[in-house]
Amino acid sequence: MSLTIALSKGKLLAGSEALFRRAGLPFPNGEGRKLVVAAGELRFLFVKDMDVPTYVEYGVADCGVAGKDVLLETGADVLEPLDLGFGRCRVVVASPAGRAYAPDRAATTRVASKYAKLAAAHFLERGLGVEVVRLAGSVEIATGLGLADCIVDVVETGRTLAENDLAEVETVAESSARLIVNRASFHARRAEVQGLVAKLQEASR
Amino acid sequence: MTARLTQVPPGAQCFVGEEARERRRIEEAVVSVFEGWDYEEIIPPLFDYAEVFAGEALASKTYSFVARDGSLLALRPDFTSLLAKIAAGRLRERPAPLRLYYSGEVVRYEPVRAGRQSELYQMGLEHLGGDARAADAEVVAIAAECLERLGARGFVLALGHVGVFSGLVEAAGLAPERVEALRERVESKDPAGVRQVLQGASVSSALAEAFEQLTTLGGGLEALPRAAEVFSCCAGAGAALAELRAVADALASAGLGRHLAVDLGEVRGLDYYTGLVFRVFAPDLGFEVGSGGRYDTLVARFGRPLPAVGFMLGLDRVALLLERQGRLAAVPRASAEAVAATELGAGLKEAVARRARGARIRLGNGGER
Numbered sequence: 001m002s003l004t005i006a007l008s009k010g011k012l013l014a015g016s017e018a019l020f021r022r023a024g025l026p027f028p029n030g031e032g033r034k035l036v037v038a039a040g041e042l043r044f045l046f047v048k049d050m051d052v053p054t055y056v057e058y059g060v061a062d063c064g065v066a067g068k069d070v071l072l073e074t075g076a077d078v079l080e081p082l083d084l085g086f087g088r089c090r091v092v093v094a095s096p097a098g099r100a101y102a103p104d105r106a107a108t109t110r111v112a113s114k115y116a117k118l119a120a121a122h123f124l125e126r127g128l129g130v131e132v133v134r135l136a137g138s139v140e141i142a143t144g145l146g147l148a149d150c151i152v153d154v155v156e157t158g159r160t161l162a163e164n165d166l167a168e169v170e171t172v173a174e175s176s177a178r179l180i181v182n183r184a185s186f187h188a189r190r191a192e193v194q195g196l197v198a199k200l201q202e203a204s205r
Numbered sequence: 206m207t208a209r210l211t212q213v214p215p216g217a218q219c220f221v222g223e224e225a226r227e228r229r230r231i232e233e234a235v236v237s238v239f240e241g242w243d244y245e246e247i248i249p250p251l252f253d254y255a256e257v258f259a260g261e262a263l264a265s266k267t268y269s270f271v272a273r274d275g276s277l278l279a280l281r282p283d284f285t286s287l288l289a290k291i292a293a294g295r296l297r298e299r300p301a302p303l304r305l306y307y308s309g310e311v312v313r314y315e316p317v318r319a320g321r322q323s324e325l326y327q328m329g330l331e332h333l334g335g336d337a338r339a340a341d342a343e344v345v346a347i348a349a350e351c352l353e354r355l356g357a358r359g360f361v362l363a364l365g366h367v368g369v370f371s372g373l374v375e376a377a378g379l380a381p382e383r384v385e386a387l388r389e390r391v392e393s394k395d396p397a398g399v400r401q402v403l404q405g406a407s408v409s410s411a412l413a414e415a416f417e418q419l420t421t422l423g424g425g426l427e428a429l430p431r432a433a434e435v436f437s438c439c440a441g442a443g444a445a446l447a448e449l450r451a452v453a454d455a456l457a458s459a460g461l462g463r464h465l466a467v468d469l470g471e472v473r474g475l476d477y478y479t480g481l482v483f484r485v486f487a488p489d490l491g492f493e494v495g496s497g498g499r500y501d502t503l504v505a506r507f508g509r510p511l512p513a514v515g516f517m518l519g520l521d522r523v524a525l526l527l528e529r530q531g532r533l534a535a536v537p538r539a540s541a542e543a544v545a546a547t548e549l550g551a552g553l554k555e556a557v558a559r560r561a562r563g564a565r566i567r568l569g570n571g572g573e574r
Contacts, residue, residue: 059491
């Protein structure tokens with residue numbers, strides 16, 4: 001029986017493909033819109049990035065590639081044996097450029113984010129009141145329109161922030177792509193999982 | 206009619222007919238194994254004082270309520286605390302070792318995900334007192350027999366010992382906040398995360414290396430001698446490994462080696478477990494089927510210092526595993542003899558007579574054939 005790997009259809013896809021090919025592992029060749037694809041002795045699931053940890057936690061996929069940001073946000077109970085080194089980015093607090101950022105001055109800071117859990121924890125752990133407005137995307141426009149005081153979002157280069165008159169004020173978390181493994185698969189399919197981990201480790205050096 | 210009269214509360218479960226029969230059969234098989242090792246059944250109360258269930262992991266998951274006299278009560282979120290209380294209280298005069306088992310529901314506030322429900326049916330046992338290594342080995346062997354008896358394929362008992370991690374922590378003299386962050390990274394088998402947590406802590410390179418090895422060392426029993434070398438820098442960890450090895454060797458000589466794995470990164474429930482810990486995994490199910498371990502300080506909370514070890518299997522998870530492995534041979538409901546009741550008195554008389562002979566009958570009752 002072959003291992004099932006969950007991959008994100010989003011920004012980590014290109015890096016995942018490059019890594020699997022470098023490791024000499026099978027990878028599907030342009031199967032169009034098919035979401036479950038067999039390649040060699042592996043089976044691939046292409047899903048939304050926030051869903052990768054879920055497929056692995058339930059054991060529907062034995063392994064997956066997910067951003068640390070996503071792992072922190074979903075809190076999935078999975079193993080994380082490898083930092084794959086690509087997809088580096090940071091989750092930050094950004095507030096309107098030129099305006100003072102002072103969450104301690106207000107009883108409640110309103111924060112717009114896709115990362116509702118991370119955003120809430122960031123403020124609450126510092127003893128600051130917070131109201132999180134959960135958005136699915138285009139978070140950068142929330143402050144300009146008066147929906148929120150600041151945003152918590154992921155940045156790679158910072159260009160999108162600057163284009164929307166936002167400035168990074170605090171780092172919430174550092175992120176990169178991780179290989180994640182289901183707890184049961186790790187033991188019950190040890191040889192196959194260890195083989196995959198070893199190949200990916202070698203290729204991600 | 207309000208929606209509440211039809212809606213099911215999240216996490217509540219209901220089993221009908223075939224499902225219920227399968228669960229009864231699984232429970233009977235497991236209980237017969239427990240009885241076979243001479244464990245005695247305890248049917249503990251459904252609720253007790255909330256303090257009985259104290260403990261970080263459970264406190265936030267307990268359904269508690271205020272009694273009329275103002276005391277705080279809780280629905281049982283686990284059995285082990287209750288059995289510890291009973292062993293230290295009502296059974297205090299009984300000489301150790303005590304071998305006790307239970308089978309029933311516990312209730313927890315738990316987000317419904319990855320095989321967790323709010324109502325869980327647990328089948329488990331506790332071995333209190335007696336020789337610790339013998340008790341450890343016995344309990345793991347019983348867990349293995351239960352799964353064999355149920356026909357589960359490819360199951361693995363992953364053995365660890367919390368003393369390996371806590372020995373290293375003690376040797377490193379780490380601050381508590383760092384210990385929790387480290388525990389969490391070890392639990393996730395994340396060597397990069399372990400390195401990151403240890404950055405800036407004044408820990409010798411040998412110890413830092415040993416912490417990292419906790420995430421990677423493991424596998425078959427052959428990992429144990431290798432681990433002994435890696436952890437030779439720390440007496441506490443070495444002693445824990447020696448205990449683990451004694452148990453693993455005993456199990457291997459009993460022919461159970463093929464089901465065993467070593468997992469030194471098994472560091473959940475450190476406020477509770479004090480020695481051997483293990484979890485049961487199988488292919489076809491993404492989460493553990495059951496778990497157990499040694500808890501030498503719990504019973505003393507109730508006034509009787511009694512070291513103990515136990516384990517439990519989750520009935521819901523066992524049922525799901527057996528279903529996925531095609532091990533639930535459908536047992537059709539026995540067919541019933543129809544008894545006509547055109548004239549109620551005579552029909553009922555006939556039914557009662559046939560029941561007295563032990564027949565399974567179905568009394569005709571309008572509308573039925």
